[in-house]
Amino acid sequence: MPANSPHVAIFLRSLSGGGAERSMVNLAQGFVDQGLRVDLVLTRSDGPYLSDVSSKVRIVDLQAPKLPTSLPKLMNYLRQNQPITLLSALHYPCEIALWAKYLSRMSTRVVVSEHNTLSQEAKRLPQLTARLTPLTSRLFYPWANSIVAVSQGVAKDLSQVTGLPPEKIQVIYNPIITPEILKQAKEPVEHPWFRSGELPVVLGVGRLMEQKDFLTLINAFNLVQQVIPARLVILGSGTERSRLDARVRELGLKNHVAMLGFQKNPYAYMAQADVFVLSSAWEGFGNVLVEAMALGTPVISTDCKSGPAEILNHGKYGSLVPVGNSEAMAEAILNVLSGKFPSVDLTWLEQFTLKASVSKYIQVLNIN
Numbered sequence: 001m002p003a004n005s006p007h008v009a010i011f012l013r014s015l016s017g018g019g020a021e022r023s024m025v026n027l028a029q030g031f032v033d034q035g036l037r038v039d040l041v042l043t044r045s046d047g048p049y050l051s052d053v054s055s056k057v058r059i060v061d062l063q064a065p066k067l068p069t070s071l072p073k074l075m076n077y078l079r080q081n082q083p084i085t086l087l088s089a090l091h092y093p094c095e096i097a098l099w100a101k102y103l104s105r106m107s108t109r110v111v112v113s114e115h116n117t118l119s120q121e122a123k124r125l126p127q128l129t130a131r132l133t134p135l136t137s138r139l140f141y142p143w144a145n146s147i148v149a150v151s152q153g154v155a156k157d158l159s160q161v162t163g164l165p166p167e168k169i170q171v172i173y174n175p176i177i178t179p180e181i182l183k184q185a186k187e188p189v190e191h192p193w194f195r196s197g198e199l200p201v202v203l204g205v206g207r208l209m210e211q212k213d214f215l216t217l218i219n220a221f222n223l224v225q226q227v228i229p230a231r232l233v234i235l236g237s238g239t240e241r242s243r244l245d246a247r248v249r250e251l252g253l254k255n256h257v258a259m260l261g262f263q264k265n266p267y268a269y270m271a272q273a274d275v276f277v278l279s280s281a282w283e284g285f286g287n288v289l290v291e292a293m294a295l296g297t298p299v300i301s302t303d304c305k306s307g308p309a310e311i312l313n314h315g316k317y318g319s320l321v322p323v324g325n326s327e328a329m330a331e332a333i334l335n336v337l338s339g340k341f342p343s344v345d346l347t348w349l350e351q352f353t354l355k356a357s358v359s360k361y362i363q364v365l366n367i368n
Contacts, residue, residue: 005036009038009040009108010088011074011097012043013043014045017047019288020115021049023174024040026175029354034362039060041060042059043066044063045061062074074097085111086111088112088113098112098144112148116283116284117153117282117284117305120157120281120305124210124281146364148171149284151306151307152306152310155169174285176294178354184265184267185267185271191258191269193231194273200231200275205235205236205266206278207236208234208239208259211281212279212280212281213302214234214240214279217232224333228337231257233257233259236262270291273297275299275337276292277301283304284306293317300318300319301318302323302324313348317345319336
């Protein structure tokens with residue numbers, strides 16, 4: 001990019017395989033397409049999405065072994081590079097970004113992007129750091145020049161947690177639908193269950209962690225399996241893997257459930273699945289729902305706080321079931337497999353495109 005192009009930076013912990021990281025990689029691409037000079041500043045330069053970063057984006061590796069140790073290095077980056085705006089995503093990187101500006105005394109604007117419902121994380125996660133997020137966000141988020149929430153539900157929760165007035169928080173949906181995912185969806189899937197003429201496949205995608213509640217999905221699939229033959233495929237890795245494997249064995253589903261780990265291209269699986277299910281106990285948004293909808297796959301989701309109801313237009317474009325209710329989830333899956341599911345209005349999906357998101361973020365970044 002020309003040296004006189006507007007210079008913005010995006011700060012993340014790494015490019016691990018999460019929805020927020022995927023969204024920021026998409027945004028970086030969208031920004032350079034708009035003629036911006038973009039730095040992707042990482043506490044450590046690793047993660048499966050590294051290879052997806054545009055060659056026009058400069059990757060800055062702070063080489064910080066832990067997030068807190070990135071603070072002085074980020075301060076030094078701001079002093080040396082002086083971007084117009086620093087955009088950060090996920091809670092603790094946002095706080096590091098705010099402190100880096102405060103302590104470096106630079107004029108760089110800081111925009112924080114909150115991707116989860118902090119009140120839910122504080123109640124459900126055992127780590128002390130998670131339980132402190134409502135307090136720390138109340139203390140430090142007022143320092144931000146702008147605050148973005150990825151859904152109306154996250155915005156409402158953040159306003160309640162921080163005490164900030166709702167009009168101080170702007171909602172911008174994640175940039176999910178890109179030409180690249182539509183292209184990747186056409187790639188072949190080697191797993192034999194996705195061949196023509198095989199049993200219907202129920203698909204779940206996400207990190208294997210408590211938040212995603214794949215245990216409820218497995219229990220629901222067990223009920224489905226008692227009615228019609230089907231298969232369950234789960235894509236993702238995480239700390240809950242052994243617990244989920246144990247439940248599969250306990251239910252005698254070993255030959256009907258495949259847990260395939262993290263897949264760089266989940267879109268090909270989504271495009272060929274018969275139904276996609278989001279079983280989360282809580283969410284900030286729910287990127288995978290949008291991805292599946294964009295690829296024409298019927299979707300089911302828990303009605304968790306706070307993104308799925310917005311994405312599905314309160315049930316118009318897919319079933320919403322109570323959190324943790326495997327019976328209701330199984331019933332919804334059986335309905336889809338019997339052919340009872342709504343079609344999605346393509347104009348509804350436009351709000352989740354990269355183009356729509358970039359346009360709103362450029363306004364927030366104060367780029368003229």
